[in-house]
Protein backbone atom coordinates (compact mmCIF):
# COMPACT_ATOMS: atom_id res chain seq x y z
CA UNK A 1 0.00 0.00 0.00
CA UNK A 2 1.17 3.49 -0.84
CA UNK A 3 -0.18 6.26 1.42
CA UNK A 4 -0.43 9.58 -0.37
CA UNK A 5 -1.49 12.98 0.92
CA UNK A 6 -3.45 15.11 -1.53
CA UNK A 7 -3.73 18.70 -0.36
CA UNK A 8 -3.91 22.28 -1.53
CA UNK A 9 -2.46 25.03 0.64
CA UNK A 10 -1.78 28.75 0.43
CA UNK A 11 1.75 30.11 0.79
CA UNK A 12 0.95 30.76 4.49
CA UNK A 13 -0.04 27.04 4.75
CA UNK A 14 -3.81 27.62 5.13
CA UNK A 15 -5.96 24.71 3.88
CA UNK A 16 -9.38 25.59 5.27
CA UNK A 17 -11.64 28.19 6.78
CA UNK A 18 -14.91 27.47 8.61
CA UNK A 19 -14.86 23.92 7.21
CA UNK A 20 -14.57 25.09 3.61
CA UNK A 21 -11.79 25.56 1.07
CA UNK A 22 -10.75 29.26 1.03
CA UNK A 23 -10.43 29.38 -2.80
CA UNK A 24 -11.96 28.07 -5.98
CA UNK A 25 -9.38 26.73 -8.42
CA UNK A 26 -11.16 24.53 -10.97
CA UNK A 27 -7.99 22.87 -12.27
CA UNK A 28 -7.02 21.83 -8.76
CA UNK A 29 -10.48 20.38 -8.09
CA UNK A 30 -10.16 18.44 -11.35
CA UNK A 31 -6.71 17.20 -10.28
CA UNK A 32 -8.20 16.02 -6.97
CA UNK A 33 -11.10 14.31 -8.76
CA UNK A 34 -8.94 12.62 -11.40
CA UNK A 35 -6.31 11.52 -8.85
CA UNK A 36 -8.65 10.02 -6.27
CA UNK A 37 -11.29 8.51 -8.59
CA UNK A 38 -11.47 4.74 -8.20
CA UNK A 39 -9.40 4.80 -5.00
CA UNK A 40 -9.80 4.68 -1.23
CA UNK A 41 -9.78 8.04 0.57
CA UNK A 42 -9.03 8.35 4.30
CA UNK A 43 -10.30 11.54 5.94
CA UNK A 44 -11.24 13.17 9.22
CA UNK A 45 -14.90 13.51 10.14
CA UNK A 46 -14.82 17.31 9.68
CA UNK A 47 -13.53 16.94 6.12
CA UNK A 48 -16.28 14.39 5.43
CA UNK A 49 -18.78 16.95 6.77
CA UNK A 50 -17.23 19.59 4.49
CA UNK A 51 -18.14 17.50 1.43
CA UNK A 52 -21.72 17.24 2.66
CA UNK A 53 -21.29 14.05 4.75
CA UNK A 54 -22.02 11.98 1.67
CA UNK A 55 -19.61 10.06 -0.52
CA UNK A 56 -18.08 11.40 -3.72
CA UNK A 57 -18.79 9.11 -6.68
CA UNK A 58 -16.51 6.13 -7.41
CA UNK A 59 -14.40 6.40 -4.27
CA UNK A 60 -14.34 4.41 -1.00
CA UNK A 61 -14.42 6.70 2.06
CA UNK A 62 -12.82 5.76 5.38
CA UNK A 63 -13.81 8.43 7.91
CA UNK A 64 -11.96 8.80 11.23
CA UNK A 65 -14.07 9.86 14.23
CA UNK A 66 -14.12 9.34 18.00
CA UNK A 67 -17.92 9.15 17.83
CA UNK A 68 -19.96 5.95 17.50
CA UNK A 69 -21.20 6.58 13.98
CA UNK A 70 -22.80 3.83 11.91
CA UNK A 71 -22.56 4.08 8.15
CA UNK A 72 -25.60 3.40 6.06
CA UNK A 73 -23.70 3.77 2.78
CA UNK A 74 -21.68 0.91 1.23
CA UNK A 75 -18.87 3.29 0.21
CA UNK A 76 -18.45 4.89 3.67
CA UNK A 77 -16.81 3.24 6.67
CA UNK A 78 -16.31 4.94 10.05
CA UNK A 79 -13.24 4.01 12.11
CA UNK A 80 -11.89 5.24 15.46
CA UNK A 81 -8.17 5.77 14.72
CA UNK A 82 -5.72 6.37 11.89
CA UNK A 83 -4.24 2.89 12.45
CA UNK A 84 -7.70 1.39 12.14
CA UNK A 85 -8.21 3.36 8.92
CA UNK A 86 -5.03 1.89 7.42
CA UNK A 87 -6.03 -1.65 8.54
CA UNK A 88 -9.51 -1.15 7.07
CA UNK A 89 -7.98 -0.04 3.76
CA UNK A 90 -5.71 -3.10 3.37
CA UNK A 91 -8.33 -5.68 2.29
CA UNK A 92 -9.94 -3.11 -0.01
CA UNK A 93 -6.82 -2.37 -2.08
CA UNK A 94 -7.39 -5.39 -4.36
CA UNK A 95 -10.56 -3.69 -5.58
CA UNK A 96 -9.68 0.00 -5.08
CA UNK A 97 -5.96 0.16 -5.83
CA UNK A 98 -2.70 0.05 -3.87
CA UNK A 99 -2.46 3.85 -3.66
CA UNK A 100 -4.62 5.07 -0.77
CA UNK A 101 -5.22 8.81 -0.49
CA UNK A 102 -5.25 10.74 2.75
CA UNK A 103 -7.36 13.79 1.95
CA UNK A 104 -7.37 15.80 5.17
CA UNK A 105 -8.04 17.78 7.02
CA UNK A 106 -5.42 19.47 9.15
CA UNK A 107 -5.61 17.06 12.08
CA UNK A 108 -5.39 13.96 9.91
CA UNK A 109 -2.57 15.33 7.71
CA UNK A 110 -0.56 16.09 10.85
CA UNK A 111 -1.11 12.66 12.45
CA UNK A 112 -0.41 10.77 9.20
CA UNK A 113 2.69 12.67 8.03
CA UNK A 114 5.05 10.08 9.64
CA UNK A 115 3.44 7.19 7.71
CA UNK A 116 2.95 9.00 4.40
CA UNK A 117 4.95 7.81 1.37
CA UNK A 118 4.06 10.54 -1.11
CA UNK A 119 2.50 14.02 -1.17
CA UNK A 120 0.60 15.75 -3.93
CA UNK A 121 0.81 19.34 -2.74
CA UNK A 122 -0.81 22.22 -4.58
CA UNK A 123 0.74 25.49 -3.43
CA UNK A 124 -1.17 28.71 -4.11
CA UNK A 125 1.20 31.69 -4.12
CA UNK A 126 -1.02 33.98 -2.09
CA UNK A 127 -1.83 34.45 1.60
CA UNK A 128 -5.30 33.43 2.77
CA UNK A 129 -6.97 33.76 6.14
CA UNK A 130 -8.08 30.48 7.62
CA UNK A 131 -8.32 28.26 10.67
CA UNK A 132 -6.71 25.03 9.41
CA UNK A 133 -3.13 24.50 8.27
CA UNK A 134 -1.03 21.91 6.44
CA UNK A 135 1.92 20.73 8.56
CA UNK A 136 5.54 21.31 7.55
CA UNK A 137 6.84 18.63 5.20
CA UNK A 138 9.94 17.12 6.87
CA UNK A 139 12.45 17.77 4.08
CA UNK A 140 15.01 15.45 5.65
CA UNK A 141 12.57 12.62 4.82
CA UNK A 142 10.98 13.83 1.57
CA UNK A 143 12.29 15.08 -1.78
CA UNK A 144 10.57 17.12 -4.46
CA UNK A 145 10.28 14.92 -7.56
CA UNK A 146 7.95 16.94 -9.80
CA UNK A 147 6.69 20.49 -10.21
CA UNK A 148 4.23 21.95 -12.68
CA UNK A 149 3.41 25.68 -12.56
CA UNK A 150 0.15 27.41 -13.42
CA UNK A 151 -1.12 31.02 -13.56
CA UNK A 152 -4.92 30.71 -13.84
CA UNK A 153 -6.90 31.91 -11.89
CA UNK A 154 -3.94 32.66 -9.55
CA UNK A 155 -0.30 31.57 -9.64
CA UNK A 156 -0.03 28.06 -8.20
CA UNK A 157 2.04 24.89 -8.59
CA UNK A 158 1.40 21.18 -8.46
CA UNK A 159 4.25 19.65 -6.44
CA UNK A 160 4.99 15.98 -5.87
CA UNK A 161 7.11 14.84 -2.94
CA UNK A 162 8.28 11.30 -2.34
CA UNK A 163 9.78 9.75 0.74
CA UNK A 164 13.57 9.44 0.32
Ligand SMILES: NC(=O)c1ccc[n+]([C@@H]2O[C@H](COP(=O)([O-])OP(=O)(O)OC[C@H]3O[C@@H](n4cnc5c(N)ncnc54)[C@H](OP(=O)(O)O)[C@@H]3O)[C@@H](O)[C@H]2O)c1
Pocket residue numbers: 006007008009014015016017018019020021043044045046047048050064065066067080081082103104105106107108109111132
Ligand atom coordinates in the same frame (compact mmCIF):
# COMPACT_ATOMS: atom_id res chain seq x y z
N1 LIG B 1 -7.11 22.37 1.14
C1 LIG B 1 -7.21 21.05 1.24
O1 LIG B 1 -6.56 20.30 0.51
C2 LIG B 1 -8.13 20.45 2.26
C3 LIG B 1 -8.33 19.07 2.30
C4 LIG B 1 -9.18 18.56 3.29
C5 LIG B 1 -9.78 19.40 4.20
N2 LIG B 1 -9.56 20.73 4.13
C6 LIG B 1 -10.14 21.65 5.10
O2 LIG B 1 -9.68 21.28 6.39
C7 LIG B 1 -10.67 21.62 7.35
C8 LIG B 1 -10.98 20.40 8.20
O3 LIG B 1 -9.79 19.98 8.87
P1 LIG B 1 -9.75 19.78 10.46
O4 LIG B 1 -8.33 19.65 10.88
O5 LIG B 1 -10.60 20.84 11.10
O6 LIG B 1 -10.55 18.42 10.67
P2 LIG B 1 -10.33 16.91 10.09
O7 LIG B 1 -8.90 16.53 10.22
O8 LIG B 1 -10.99 16.79 8.76
O9 LIG B 1 -11.26 16.10 11.10
C9 LIG B 1 -11.06 16.20 12.47
C10 LIG B 1 -11.91 15.16 13.14
O10 LIG B 1 -11.38 13.86 12.87
C11 LIG B 1 -11.53 13.04 14.00
N3 LIG B 1 -10.20 12.71 14.54
C12 LIG B 1 -9.05 13.42 14.42
N4 LIG B 1 -8.04 12.78 15.02
C13 LIG B 1 -8.55 11.63 15.51
C14 LIG B 1 -7.98 10.54 16.22
N5 LIG B 1 -6.67 10.49 16.53
N6 LIG B 1 -8.80 9.53 16.58
C15 LIG B 1 -10.11 9.55 16.26
N7 LIG B 1 -10.71 10.56 15.57
C16 LIG B 1 -9.93 11.59 15.21
C17 LIG B 1 -12.36 13.83 15.01
O11 LIG B 1 -13.72 13.58 14.66
P3 LIG B 1 -14.92 13.64 15.73
O12 LIG B 1 -14.99 15.07 16.16
O13 LIG B 1 -16.12 13.18 14.96
O14 LIG B 1 -14.54 12.70 16.84
C18 LIG B 1 -11.96 15.26 14.66
O15 LIG B 1 -12.91 16.23 15.08
C19 LIG B 1 -11.86 22.16 6.56
O16 LIG B 1 -11.78 23.57 6.50
C20 LIG B 1 -11.65 21.58 5.18
O17 LIG B 1 -12.27 22.37 4.17
C21 LIG B 1 -8.74 21.27 3.18
